[in-house]
Amino acid sequence: xxVADHIMPAATQTQGDRAPLARRLFWxxxxxxxxxxxxxLTYGASDTSLLAALGDWVQGRELSLRDRxxxxxxxxxxxxxxxxxxxxxAVSGAVLQGLFRNPLADPAxxxxxxxxxLGAICAIVLGGYLPARMAxxxxxxxxxxxxxIGAWAATMVLYRVSTRRGRTSVATMLLAGIALGAMTNxxxxxxxxxxxxxxxxxxxxxxxxxxxxxxxxxxxAAGPMIVLLLxxxxxxxxxxxxxxxxxxxxxxxxIPVQRVKNLSILGVxxxxxxxxxxxxxxxxxxxxxxxxxxxxxxxxxxxxxxNAALLGASLLLLADVISRTMVAPxxxxxxxxxxxxxxxxxxxxxxxxxxxxxx
Amino acid sequence: MLIAKDIGVRxxxxxxxxxxxxxxxxxxxxxxxxxxxxxxxxxxxxxxxDVEFDGAISLSRHDIRTTPPWKLAATRGVLPxxxxxxxxxxxxxxxxxxxxxxxxxxxxxxxxxALAAVDLAxxxxxxxxxxxxxxxxxxxxARVLCQIWEPVVAGEPRWLFLDEPxxxxxxxxxxxxxxxxxxxxxxxxxxxAVMHDLNLTAxxxxxxxxxxxxxxxxxxxxxxxxNDHDLSVAYGCALRVNETPVFDxxxxxxxxxxxxxxxxxxx
Ligand SMILES: Nc1ncnc2c1ncn2[C@@H]1O[C@H](COP(=O)(O)OP(=O)(O)OP(=O)(O)O)[C@@H](O)[C@H]1O
Ligand SMILES: [Mg+2]
Numbered sequence: 001x002x003v004a005d006h007i008m009p010a011a012t013q014t015q016g017d018r019a020p021l022a023r024r025l026f027w028x029x030x031x032x033x034x035x036x037x038x039x040x041l042t043y044g045a046s047d048t049s050l051l052a053a054l055g056d057w058v059q060g061r062e063l064s065l066r067d068r069x070x071x072x073x074x075x076x077x078x079x080x081x082x083x084x085x086x087x088x089x090a091v092s093g094a095v096l097q098g099l100f101r102n103p104l105a106d107p108a109x110x111x112x113x114x115x116x117x118l119g120a121i122c123a124i125v126l127g128g129y130l131p132a133r134m135a136x137x138x139x140x141x142x143x144x145x146x147x148x149i150g151a152w153a154a155t156m157v158l159y160r161v162s163t164r165r166g167r168t169s170v171a172t173m174l175l176a177g178i179a180l181g182a183m184t185n186x187x188x189x190x191x192x193x194x195x196x197x198x199x200x201x202x203x204x205x206x207x208x209x210x211x212x213x214x215x216x217x218x219x220x221a222a223g224p225m226i227v228l229l230l231x232x233x234x235x236x237x238x239x240x241x242x243x244x245x246x247x248x249x250x251x252x253x254x255i256p257v258q259r260v261k262n263l264s265i266l267g268v269x270x271x272x273x274x275x276x277x278x279x280x281x282x283x284x285x286x287x288x289x290x291x292x293x294x295x296x297x298x299x300x301x302x303x304x305x306x307n308a309a310l311l312g313a314s315l316l317l318l319a320d321v322i323s324r325t326m327v328a329p330x331x332x333x334x335x336x337x338x339x340x341x342x343x344x345x346x347x348x349x350x351x352x353x354x355x356x357x358x359x
Numbered sequence: 360m361l362i363a364k365d366i367g368v369r370x371x372x373x374x375x376x377x378x379x380x381x382x383x384x385x386x387x388x389x390x391x392x393x394x395x396x397x398x399x400x401x402x403x404x405x406x407x408x409d410v411e412f413d414g415a416i417s418l419s420r421h422d423i424r425t426t427p428p429w430k431l432a433a434t435r436g437v438l439p440x441x442x443x444x445x446x447x448x449x450x451x452x453x454x455x456x457x458x459x460x461x462x463x464x465x466x467x468x469x470x471x472x473a474l475a476a477v478d479l480a481x482x483x484x485x486x487x488x489x490x491x492x493x494x495x496x497x498x499x500x501a502r503v504l505c506q507i508w509e510p511v512v513a514g515e516p517r518w519l520f521l522d523e524p525x526x527x528x529x530x531x532x533x534x535x536x537x538x539x540x541x542x543x544x545x546x547x548x549x550x551x552a553v554m555h556d557l558n559l560t561a562x563x564x565x566x567x568x569x570x571x572x573x574x575x576x577x578x579x580x581x582x583x584x585x586n587d588h589d590l591s592v593a594y595g596c597a598l599r600v601n602e603t604p605v606f607d608x609x610x611x612x613x614x615x616x617x618x619x620x621x622x623x624x625x626x
Contacts, residue, residue: 016451016483101445242459244446248409249439253506254432254460299446 022303025296029310033083036317040079044324046070078214082320083313084226085211085279090312091233092271093286094293094304096155098240099264100162100173103291103349107272108283110177112154114184116269116276119150125191125199140221148273154180155265209282209335211320222274229271230309236264237301244299282335284342285312291349360384360419361406361518361549367413368401368573375401376412376573383566385516385549388541390560390581392553393570394594399553400440402570403522406551407437419515432460435518436503440526441496444487450474450498451483457505469508473501478535493527500524500536510548519543521552525559537563561585569593 042049046066053067063071089107096105096112107113123146157180162173192203239260242250251257275282289312290304297303319337326332361383368376376398383389391399405412408423408431416423419434436457444453454470474480477497482490487498500521507517519540525533533556541563544550554560560567561581568578571593577584590598 016449016485018449018452103446238459241456244444244448245442245456246439248404249437249442251409251428252407252432252435252437252460253456254429256428294446298452299448300452 018298018300019303022297022300022307025293026303026307026310029307029314033310033314033317036314036321037079037083040082040317040321041071041075043321044070044075073216074214077216077219078211078320079317080219080223081214081278082211082317084219084223085275085282086285086313086316087230087309088226088271088275088312089282089285089316090289090308091230091305092268092275093312094290094301094308095233095236095240095264095271096268096286097290098236098243098301099159099261099268101244101246102173103294104287104346105173106284106287106346107151107268108281109287109346110158110173111180111184112151112158112268112272113276113281113283114181114188115154116147116151116273117281118184118188119146119148119273120144120277121188121191121203122146122150124203125195140217144222144225144274144277147277148270150184151273151276152266152269154184155269159261159265209280209338210333211279211316211323212331212333214278218278222278225270225274229267229274233267233271233305233309234302236260236267237305240264240301241299280333280335282316282338284338284346285316287349288342288345289315291345361389361417361551363402363406363414363416365414366402366405366416368398368405368410370401370410374573376405378414379570379573379575381406381568381575381578383549383551385518386544386547387565388544388550388552388563389566389568390552390554390564391568391570392555392557392560393576397570397593398573399570400522401573403437403520403551403553407435407520418518429460432506434507434512434515435520436460436506437520438496438500438503438522438524440522441492442499448487449483450479450485450487450490453487453498454501454505457502460506469505470501473504473508474498476504476539477501478532493529493532496524496527497532497536500539504539507548510543510546516547516549518549518551521550523553523555526555533559557585557590 042051053063053071056063092112093106096107096110097103099105107116120143123143127142158173158176161176192200195203239250239255239257242253242255243257243260245253247257250260289308293304293307293311297307316334316338319334319341323332323334323337361381363379363381366376366379366381367374379398379402381391381402391402393399401410404410406416406418406423408416418426418431421430423431451470451474454473457473458466458469471480471483474482477500479494479497479501482494482498487495490498503519507519510517521540524540525536528536537559540550540552544565552564554564564581566578567581567584569576569584569589576589576593585600587598587600590600
C-alpha cells in the first residue's frame with residue numbers, strides 16, 4: 001500500500017495520535033468526491049458536457065432538450081444514487097465490522113445483502129398480491145421496506161449463530177453467511193420461476209448490482225433513509241470503539257452494550273436494505289473502503305465512519321465511470337467492476353492476516 | 360466498601376461458587392487467591408456484574424445489579440486476564456479508550472501519565488498487536504487507570520478490579536504494578552486483585568480471601584490466612600510458611616513444598 005506506507009511514519013511521529021491526520025483526510029476526501037462528481041457529470045456515453053452546458057447557461061442560452069435530459073434525468077440521478085449507495089455500503093461495512101469485531105465482515109459477503117435482495121425480490125414478484133390499501137400506503141417504499149426486513153432478518157440470524165458469550169467467531173460467521181446466501185439464492189430462484197417477463201427484467205440486475213436503472217423516483221425512495229442513517233451513524237462511534245475491547249470490557253467502560261448492538265444491527269440492515277433496494281447487491285465496497293482507511297487513520301470509528309462515507313461514494317462513482325465507458329455504448333454492471341477489484345483485495349487481507357480466522 | 364453476601368454462581372451445569380461472602384475496604388488492597396479453577400475469575404466477574412449471581416453485592420452502598428453501567432464505570436475500572444483486540448490500534452488509542460468513561464480532569468495528558476505509571480512511556484506510537492503479552496497487559500492497565508485516575512472523587516472511593524495483573528510480567532514490573540496498586544489503595548481507593556503469586560500477595564495485600572472449590576476458606580490478613588494447614592488443603596500440596604527475618608511479612612518457598620496431599624485430606 002503505497003499510500004499507507006507514505007503516511008504511516010508521520011502517524012508514529014505524532015506518537016500514536018492519528019486524529020489530526022484523520023481530520024485532514026476528511027477534507028481531502030471531500031475535495032476528491034467533489035472532483036469525481038463533476039467528472040462523472042461531464043463524462044459519459046453521450047457527448048453532453050457539464051462545462052459546455054454551464055458555459056451556455058452563463059451566456060443565457062437555452063440548453064437543448066437532449067442535453068437537459070442527459071444531465072438532469074440521466075446523469076444527475078445516477079450520480080446521486082452512486083454517492084448514496086457507495087457511502088451507505090461503506091459505512092454499513094464499517095459498522096458491521098465494528099459490531100463483529102472483525103475486518104472481514106462485509107454486508108455482501110456474509111449474506112446481509114442476499115437477505116435484502118430476497119426481500120426486494122419478494123416485493124417485486126409478490127407485490128401484486130399485497131392488499132391494495134397497503135400497497136398504496138407503502139408506495140415507492142415497498143421495495144426498500146422489504147429489503148430492510150430481509151437484511152435485518154439475515155443480520156439477526158448471523159449474529160445469533162456466530163456470537164457466543166460476547167465473542168464472535170469469524171469462521172462461523174463466514175460459514176453461516178455462505179449458508180444464508182445459498183438459502184436466499186434458492187428462494188429467490190423459486191420466486192424468479194413464477195415471475196412474469198416484466199418482473200424478470202427488473203430482477204436481472206439484482207444478481208450483479210448496477211446503477212443503470214437510476215431514476216429520481218428511486219433516489220427519493222431510498223435517499224432520505226440513507227442520508228438520515230449516514231448522519232446518525234457517528235452516534236455509534238464511541239460504542240463501537242469500546243466494543244473493540246470485547247463486550248465485557250465495553251460494559252465496564254459504561255457503554256450500553258446491548259443497545260449499541262441492537263442499533264448497529266438495525267442501522268446496518270436499514271442502510272444495506274436501502275442501498276440494495278435501488279442498486280442490487282454491489283459487493284466488496286463495504287470491505288475494501290474501511291480496510292484501506294484503517295491502514296491510514298486507524299480503527300477509531302469517530303473518524304472511520306465519516307471518511308468511509310466519502311471514500312465509498314468516491315470509489316463507487318469511479319467504478320461507475322469505468323462501467324459506463326469500458327464497453328461503451330453498452331455498459332457493464334458495476335457489481336462486476338467492484339468484484340474484480342474487491343475479490344483479490346479480500347484474498348490479500350487473508351494472506352496478510354491469516355490469524356484472523358482463528359479469533 | 361464492597362460487600363458480597365452469600366454469592367452463588369452457576370455456569371451451565373456447574374455450580375462454580377457457593378455461599379461465598381467477601382468484603383473489601385477502600386484504602387486496602389484485597390487479594391483473592393486459590394488454585395486453578397477454584398472460582399477466582401468467576402468471583403471477580405460477579406463483583407463486576409458480568410455474570411448472574413444469587414445473593415447481594417453492593418459497591419459503596421449501591422446495589423450493583425440495579426446501578427446503570429455508566430454510573431458504575433465512573434467509580435470502578437476492571438482489568439481482564441487478557442484482552443485481544445481485532446483492529447490495529449496504537450497504544451495511545453487503546454489507553455484513550457479509558458477516557459470514554461472518564462470524568463477526570465486534564466484528559467489530554469492523562470494517557471501519557473498512565474503509560475508512564477506502568478513504565479511504558481514512549482510506547483504511544485507502537486501498535487498494540489505488535490507488543491509482547493506483558494506489555495499488552497500493562498497497556499490495558501494504563502487504560503483502566505485512565506478511567507479512574509483519582510482514587511477518591513467527591514469523598515467517594517473509586518475501585519480497581521484486577522484479574523491476575525502480574526501473571527505475565529517479569530519480576531521488576533510485577534513490583535512496579537503491585538506498588539502502583541498498593542499506592543492507589545493508600546491514597547484512599549479500593550483495590551481487588553486476583554493473585555497467583557503468594558509472596559507478592561503477602562508483601563502487598565492488606566486482606567486475602569482464600570478460595571477453594573468455589574467456597575471461601577477464610578478471609579483475613581495475609582499473616583492469618585497463609586498458614587500451613589489452610590494453604591496445604593486448598594492447593595493440595597504440603598506448604599510451609601516461614602517468617603522473613605528482615606521484613607515484617609510472611610514468605611514461602613516452593614523449595615519447601617512437596618507434591619501429594621497436605622496434612623489434612625481434601626474435602
Ligand atoms: N462458562 C463456563 N461454563 C461452565 N463452567 C465454567 C465456565 N467458566 C468457568 N467454568 C468453571 O468454573 C470453575 C472456576 O473457573 P474460574 O475461571 O473462576 O477459575 P479461576 O479460579 O479463575 O482459575 P485460574 O487460576 O485458572 O484462572 C472452573 O472449574 C471452570 O471449569
Ligand atoms: Mg482466572
